Amino acid sequence: MKEMTYRDALRLGLQESMQSDPTIVILGEEVGRYGGAYGVTKGLLHEFGEDWVRDTPISEEILVGAAVGAAMTGLRPVAELMYVDFITLAMDQLVNQAAKIRYMFGGQISVPMMLRSQGGTGRSAAAQHSQSLEAWVMHTPGLHLAMPADATDAYVLIKHALTLADPVIFLEHKGLYAQSFPFNPESAPPWGRAKISRSGNDCSIICYSRMVQRSLEAAAQLAELGVRVEVVDLRTLHPLDMETVTKSVRKTGRVLVVTEDCLTAGVSAELSARITEENFEYLEEPVLRMAGEDIPIPVAPALEAASVPTNESIKQSILKLMRKK
Amino acid sequence: MKEMTYRDALRLGLQESMQSDPTIVILGEEVGRYGGAYGVTKGLLHEFGEDWVRDTPISEEILVGAAVGAAMTGLRPVAELMYVDFITLAMDQLVNQAAKIRYMFGGQISVPMMLRSQGGTGRSAAAQHSQSLEAWVMHTPGLHLAMPADATDAYVLIKHALTLADPVIFLEHKGLYAQSFPFNPESAPPWGRAKISRSGNDCSIICYSRMVQRSLEAAAQLAELGVRVEVVDLRTLHPLDMETVTKSVRKTGRVLVVTEDCLTAGVSAELSARITEENFEYLEEPVLRMAGEDIPIPVAPALEAASVPTNESIKQSILKLMRKK
Amino acid sequence: MGTDTFFSTSSASAHMISENSRLLYLQLLRIRTFEDRVGELFLQGGSAGTMLHLSIGEEAPAVGVAEAMEPKDSFTTHHRGHGIFLARGADPKRMLAEIAGKEAGYCRGKGGSMHIADRKLGHLGANAIVGGGIPHVVGAGLSYQLLKVPAVSVAFFGDGAMQQGNLYESMNLAALWKLPVLFVCINNQYGMGTRLDQASASLEFVKRAESFGLVGKEVSGLDVEEVKKEAMEILALAREGKPAFMKIDCYRFHGHARKDKSPYRDQNEEEEGRKKDPLKYQADRLLEQGVSVSEMDSWHKKVADEMDEALNFALETQEPVLNSMFEDVYAPNLTHPESVGSRIDRALYSDILLGDSR
Amino acid sequence: MGTDTFFSTSSASAHMISENSRLLYLQLLRIRTFEDRVGELFLQGGSAGTMLHLSIGEEAPAVGVAEAMEPKDSFTTHHRGHGIFLARGADPKRMLAEIAGKEAGYCRGKGGSMHIADRKLGHLGANAIVGGGIPHVVGAGLSYQLLKVPAVSVAFFGDGAMQQGNLYESMNLAALWKLPVLFVCINNQYGMGTRLDQASASLEFVKRAESFGLVGKEVSGLDVEEVKKEAMEILALAREGKPAFMKIDCYRFHGHARKDKSPYRDQNEEEEGRKKDPLKYQADRLLEQGVSVSEMDSWHKKVADEMDEALNFALETQEPVLNSMFEDVYAPNLTHPESVGSRIDRALYSDILLGDSR
């Protein structure tokens, strides 16, 4: 099977979408000449020209706000926020504007835009460049939210997202860009469906983005110990595919949710609450949550690494959940 | 017992705090001459003078950012955001600055500031003036978060909050300002402790802010039907008093969480998840969540009212939870 | 009522008086009368809430710029935008119905006074976040530039928004990309209870705009014809890719919102301010040009009828059905959000699976 | 090493040369040498991450303004702030230890290169959000005004921050309240790969500042003595409550961060840019004034020793213990956040109550 890096898959998805939809315009800091801080848009300026791949000043609020206005008037902008941490500067345009425009105006106006960004730890980039802020987005009605875990999904999800009539927040993970994955778009489930990344009968891990990889690695190690873990990759947090989750949960009766964002009031809370609500009688144990610690991200590499779930800590939690420890 | 409005109690708390702490300065749009959009700061300009009660331009980012800087250098600013919906404009100063400064700088710098605001529905103020955004704050390590449900707590919580060395987000409810409540500060539990607002053995409602009142009214009606509801008012979401919650949950075994913020990835999710995690074996039924619908707030009064939990809908949910319906 | 046919019955003196002057007056009058009916709607308990920001005293900035715009041009407004929207051709019935929170309103009763729009008339939305709609015209300008649409997008906002950082980010981007964009500051001297000089250290707004690379102009908002003339000139520049800024001075005749009695303003100041009445100014001009008092009365009558009809419509038309609140969150082909109640039912009867009970 | 004692051993020629000139040169030299060691720290695998933004080429703006400040003055810096902090008296050992993510660093290894501060030296923090630290000096200015502290607070930021809206909100508030605040834009011509004129339509930054009510000044960043002189003048104004803005032009000699090779810059341009070297400029002045080459060599040697020692310290001092990550989230008297692991244990053994297992 073909292999591709996460970064290249994103670029391919953007490129093909731009080739078939002449209204797509990329906006962002350093997306053009520099090729993107993480290289995703490299080469697109050359192919599509300065009009359609536009470097912006360091002005996150107008970056997102201009994308909103452009989306209302015939373009399909893809705004790139260099780090999801900077979403703090654009929350008004995202939450009070993009997410609510269709609703406030009674369905008259669509905002078919994408906000791409990346989050997560792994580069000792410290407290303002390492956050995972997807919970804020998930808490905002009106937004779609995709968080691909591998190259295939990076590609298929970005392509589908660029056909939706609503704003989509597309969150990548800085730790995945350089990694190679098998690339097989035909195998991917449709938009809005979760994926069983590994099947197993003993317990379920529900996760997304980089935590899928870590969960899979933990699951592989656990298999050697005789624990058969099912790993469910959500792929999109809105829509949220509770059907697939429920099927897995009812099969195994034991659930660990793994996310990288801070534990308290994070995505893990919503997943735990919903899984429990919908499957209470099927649960052998309470749904367990692993997530980022409730702290800002420290810069020291060892501390940073310990501040989010790791292969090893996931494995240990599963052993506890299985009452093997 | 003395009665007092929520608004007056807040004002009294601010006033007394300013009298005893000469470093407190109030900053905000219309807090001075106008007396605050909801009248909380009325008269304070007269008592403390223009230097200490300062009207600001309509610039939410610098409002919060200046408060951060002032807090680092010897003042204790109380910044008022007229509507919590405008927190979208100040998220960077709140989340990337105020919340993280102590941590990023290794404990050297304290940010003893308060951000006061108000949220919630009830005035047909539509999608950009009616939100409940406390989940974002709760998801941010480094912040304290208080949400008083009545006049006594408005007073005692604001007074205590104004002694903390960390940033405190103090969220009021626009629907409570004009209401009178019994006023009895001596009866209040300490900062960080929840309150049993009504005791009962059949089921527990966990709530805060305006939903306490609605839960109490539902509980009173339910008492006539023979259902004895315990109502737990959290008072602060950080710190979160799980001890009191746990005690109630283990007594009743049935829990309804009631919040006004949107359901998905909201505070109700965190409460449901934590309660379940810590009390799984004590639960007769899954923890149920009532919350705002996953929609922007519509302006039409009937729709607005139906978009959040009401006395009646809370009552109905409890009846369902008790399998009486 | 189309303003284009309004004068067909007017008197023989018509040819003496410029069509333009009469049309502009009529628009001023319609706005003032409309705002008056908004007040009545409130008094009759028919408005959705009390956040009603009337534009009385600010009719000339609205009409002058709106009339200078081309049909293809788009715009966003602030929370005090009824007048601008009307001047751009809005149907007062659907406006008042929206302000009443009714299904027949422009936004199906979801937006209300502060969120009202008609995409077909180029209205990209009224905004209740001070400054919130400004970036959208920059995006619209980008669309026009890239899609080669010969249109300008105009942001209307108050003097209060001059203190919002996003205005300056917007100006810079519009200038950097040479977008067909016009920023219009309707300076009514106050943001709620704060006089402009209490909010801004410098009032050199035109210099500010220039320092971001825009063309800037300051105009009095008393004379609607002057506003229109200046707006036409500056819109022509914007249309060529020279983004521009206009500051139009006027006075907010009443309180900030329906219930505010402006105790923070000096009586004298208010009296002086209200003397700068764009309606009276234009009426005087027409009278001078020879329009008869009786003719003017007939216009007033017609406009009053139009707005009364709108008010009745708003009061009588039906409320939205409850379930409509789940619509318009996402595109029509997608599922609506599941209700909280349905979630609870599924939790208690876990054999009801997702999808069964929406 | 205190710079005050540094010259005690210097040659007899000393009286000919102004103390000031030598001191300024020394500071420039210390910064450049320090930045060089930051690079080495990285090459030796000792830096926490790769987000290392060197201020080589920008030493004169840092030193000139820093030396014009009074001991009580405070400041915030951007992500390229090592030099400013050093010039304000930071200990290079603790700086490098912080950049290495070590416990002995200024921030216990929690902040790193982009978040470094010493509250005692008036440093209110380096910020990794472009523009993020600017509002803080406005707040500090308010503190000084209200608490009657005769100090100024200075925000240092790059040309990139000129496009952030919060700068203009900050300028307006500082001017409105007449706060003792100075905004310093260190214009190194680039924000990452974007040349200033590709980010800003107008370069009239001084006019901008003036249009917000500030005093404004544009200075070359080549001559540290010139920068200091101008900064002293403008700081005196700020100290009297006339907030001010200074734009200091220089050139970013290297890439944006450690790994960036600046492929987006023209070779010629880089060569020309690097000719504007404030170190060389000041060295030439000293040589002209009669400092001997051997004396200068001895300074270089001393500074190199100082920075080598700092580098060794940073490499050798210990890592923070894992559990320290839960400290400093809240005030010291409050409980630390509970770990995820402890939560899981309590969930599985629900007789472990809260508080038992922190």
Ligand SMILES: Cc1ncc(C[n+]2csc(CCOP(=O)(O)OP(=O)(O)O)c2C)c(N)n1
């Ligand atoms: C971001 C934001 N901050 C504050 C408010 C509250 N508010 C509504 S209108 C207003 C005054 C606006 O003044 P101006 O822009 O001059 O418009 P005017 O009301 O005078 O037409 C304020 C402070 C708001 N709606 N949005």
Ligand SMILES: Cc1ncc(C[n+]2csc(CCOP(=O)(O)OP(=O)(O)O)c2C)c(N)n1
């Ligand atoms: C709000 C924000 N946007 C973007 C970035 C990414 N970023 C870091 S430094 C930088 C360039 C800053 O340029 P300038 O302000 O001129 O400072 P310089 O690096 O030239 O010293 C950018 C875009 C950031 N850190 N914060």
Ligand SMILES: [Mg+2]
């Ligand atoms: Mg105004």
Ligand SMILES: [Mg+2]
């Ligand atoms: Mg720069």
